[in-house]
Amino acid sequence: MKVLGYNIHISKRNDTQTPQPPPQQESNNNNSNFSNGLLFGSLGGFSSNSAMRLSAVYRAVDLISDSIAMLPLETQITDSNGYKSKFINHPTYSLLNKQPNKLQSRFTFIKLIIQNIVVNGNGFAYIVRDGEGNAIRLQYLRPENVIINYNELAGTLSYGIAGFKKFVEPCNMLHFKKYTIDGVQGISVLANAFNTLQISNNTEQAANNFFSNGCNLSGVLTVQGQLSDTQKEQIRSSWAQAYNSTGSGLAVLQGNMQYSPIQINSKDAQLLESRQFNLTDIARFFGISPVLLGDLSHSSYSTIEATMLSFLSQTLQPFLELLELEFSNKLFRPSETNLSVNFDDSKLIKTDKVALASYYSQLFNIGSMTINDIRKDLGMPKIDGGDNSFVQLNLSTVKNIVGNDTKNVE
Known part of the structure; x- marks a missing residue:
């Protein structure tokens, strides 16, 4: 059956047949990457492409996808003591941090995945492996070209890809989904926000008519x-x-x-106010403050600072977590349980120089980073003597303080 634009096969037996390409949809040769995978044609003719023409929706999708795509993505190894370090020599390090495939850079690849999660509910990439099972390429897939084949009784899952002769096992398919009610397919923000988006679209059309059809005398x-x-x-x-x-x-x-x-009457003013309300409601669905969508009517320096903290912790962090887990669970061989994939989210604070200085200062003062560690993060060359760790001299352990007090009493 077709749910929210996706071909979902719920079978009661093991499927070995050749997956068929999904039905062709009316489109031109210049389809955007937002595609028509999620269609609202039966609900007033409103589609995901229509939603992307709303400035608030476009800004929200672009902001979330850009903020995540710019972060370095690293393969890390965990030693026996639980400490993590970069594993630069692993094949997936360059794959994730530079170029997942021949057509896309890391930035473009991650941006496409996030866009599809938000707009279509699901993001897909096929893992191409060498003879030893190492991932050597991540092939981005448009959601409408993927068939989700779920055997409900057996609890098995496989994927059909348009043009492929065999179904793909989950271990070779990166499937990213944020909001889901069955754990199999994702549901997009646009599907949940349909009523708000349709009202916003109608309001924009009414406003356009107001200003273009002689109502703006x-x-x-x-x-x-x-x-x-x-x-x-x-x-x-x-x-x-x-x-x-x-x-x-x-x-x-x-x-x-x-x-x-001619003055704008109260009804015309209500039309403009409704546009403001729609922006706030759209921001609420995307988990973003209206300030980040361009509404500065109630902003100040303190609110903008709090808004950025909220955006990092409540909006971006869940996306980072779901991508890290999917990469870590499927890119490595079963024997490589000590490997994981992690985003370097420290880049998010590098635009705030005050926060950045405070961040490095605190890590330096407790001996967690050396001068050269900090210079390396900032893209600066190392200096002589910069590999020494420093700590505050007026700090000590409770045990030492108690021991010194006992000696003084004696």
């Missing part, structure tokens, strides 16, 4: 007496030529003329 020029059509056109043209080219200037009226400006 600046005023009325009244002339005493009867005028012919030719005289009306001459007065209108001469007035527009003299005063409307720049929108400013001093108008000179003849004795029988009177200019009356």
Whole structure:
């Protein structure tokens, strides 16, 4: 069956048949990566492409995907004591941090995945392995080209890819989903926010009609007496030529003329207010403060600072976690249980110089980072003597303090 634009096969036996490509949808050769995988054609003709034309939706999707795509993605190894370090020599390190496939950089690949999670509910990438089972390429897949084949009774899952002759096992398919009710398929933000998005789209159309169909008259020029059509056109043209080219200037009226400006009435004001409400509601669905979508009406320096902290911890962190777990669970061989994939989220604070200085200062003062460690993070060359760790001299353990007090008493 087809649910939210996806082909979901729920079978009661083991499927060995060749997966068939999903039905072709009406589209041109320049389909965007948002595609039409999630269609609302049966609900008023509103689609995901229509949603992306709403400025608030576009900004939310672009902000989330860009913020995650810019973060370095590293393969790390955990030693016997639980300490993690970069595993630069592992094949997946360059694959994840530089170029997952020949067509896309890490930034483009991760951005596409996040866009699909948000807009379509599911993001897919096929893992290409060498003869030893090492991942050598991550092939991005458009969601509408993937068939989710779920055997409900057996609890088995496989994937069909358009053009592939055999089903793909879950271990070779990266399947990213954030919101799901069955653990098998993801549901997009747009599906849950359909009512709000449709109302917002209708409001935008109404506002466009208001401003384009003669409802945005600046005023009325009244002339005493009867005028012919030719005289009306001459007065209108001469007035527009003299005063409307720049929108400013001093108008000179003849004795029988009177200019009356038109004010926006209460109903028109409510239309504009509803657009503001729609932005707030869309921001709520995406888990983003309206400030980040361009609404600065209630912002201040303190609220912007709190907004950024909320964005990092409540909006981005869940996405980072789900990507890290999916990569870590499927990219490595069964014997490589000590390997994991992690984002370096320290880059998120590098634009805030005050927060960055405080961050490095605290780590340096407790001996967690050396001067050269900090310089390396900042892209600066190492210096002589910069590998020494330093700690505050006025700090000590409770045991030492108690021991010294006992000696003083004796």
